[in-house]
Amino acid sequence: AQSVSQHNHHVILSEAASLELGCNYSYGGTVNLFWYVQYPGQHLQLLLKYFSGDPLVKGIKGFEAEFIKSKFSFNLRKPSVQWSDTAEYFCAVNGGTSYGKLTFGQGTILTVHP
Amino acid sequence: DTAVSQTPKYLVTQMGNDKSIKCEQNLGHDTMYWYKQDSKKFLKIMFSYNNKELIINETVPNRFSPKSPDKAHLNLHINSLELGDSAVYFCASSQRSGRGTQYFGPGTRLTVL
Numbered sequence: 001a002q003s004v005s006q007h008n009h010h011v012i013l014s015e016a017a018s019l020e021l022g023c024n025y026s027y028g029g030t031v032n033l034f035w036y037v038q039y040p041g042q043h044l045q046l047l048l049k050y051f052s053g054d055p056l057v058k059g060i061k062g063f064e065a066e067f068i069k070s071k072f073s074f075n076l077r078k079p080s081v082q083w084s085d086t087a088e089y090f091c092a093v094n095g096g097t098s099y100g101k102l103t104f105g106q107g108t109i110l111t112v113h114p
Numbered sequence: 115d116t117a118v119s120q121t122p123k124y125l126v127t128q129m130g131n132d133k134s135i136k137c138e139q140n141l142g143h144d145t146m147y148w149y150k151q152d153s154k155k156f157l158k159i160m161f162s163y164n165n166k167e168l169i170i171n172e173t174v175p176n177r178f179s180p181k182s183p184d185k186a187h188l189n190l191h192i193n194s195l196e197l198g199d200s201a202v203y204f205c206a207s208s209q210r211s212g213r214g215t216q217y218f219g220p221g222t223r224l225t226v227l
Contacts, residue, residue: 032213034215034216036218038155042220043204043218043219043220043221044157044204044218045218046215046217049215088155090157092157094213094216100145100147100162100164100169100170100208100213101159101162101170101172102147102149102157102159102206102216103159104156104157104158106154106155106156107155107156107157
């Protein structure tokens with residue numbers, strides 16, 4: 001079965017700091033990869049996705065992620081975070097025999113201090 | 115112009131009751147899903163329907179019964195509610211029979227007392 005692992009449970013940064021959230025997945029075949037964000041009290045919103053092509057994908061609000069197939073990783077980055085980025089971030093994978101089923105990581109809470 | 119909507123947003127009920135949550139999408143997608151987010155914020159799929167047909171049924175107690183009257187609607191009925199059913203339930207939809215990006219509804223926070 002697929003699994004997704006997010007390395008950090010809670011990340012605390014000051015505004016303007018750079019961000020990198022780790023995500024690794026277990027399936028070795030073709031996958032679709034996603035990062036979702038959940039702001040406090042709100043629903044999941046898509047930040048960015050990778051299906052194929054350029055492994056460096058850009059999303060909304062200045063976020064980007066890099067797919068490294070050899071490392072089974074899809075890390076999320078942002079060069080300079082803002083207080084409004086405070087939220088929980090979820091990495092998710094859809095692939096293999098589980099097409100249609102998104103497998104989520106445990107989530108990383110990001111707190112940005114002004 | 116809400117894409118995926120759910121009702122109700124909050125649901126508080128007693129153990130043993132039966133309740134339903136409704137979901138509608140106006141994106142023209144062919145696949146809909148129910149996910150459960152537990153108290154630790156872990157999200158896990160419960161069901162998936164493609165064109166009104168059940169295609170994913172994870173290990174979910176049969177007290178949970180999804181129903182899809184048409185491809186724009188996927189409702190979740192829960193019988194004999196238990197304390198452990200307390201969670202946030204998210205509906206989602208996608209195109210391309212499950213291979214497309216999934217868009218989520220606002221969630222229904224269910225509290226069983």
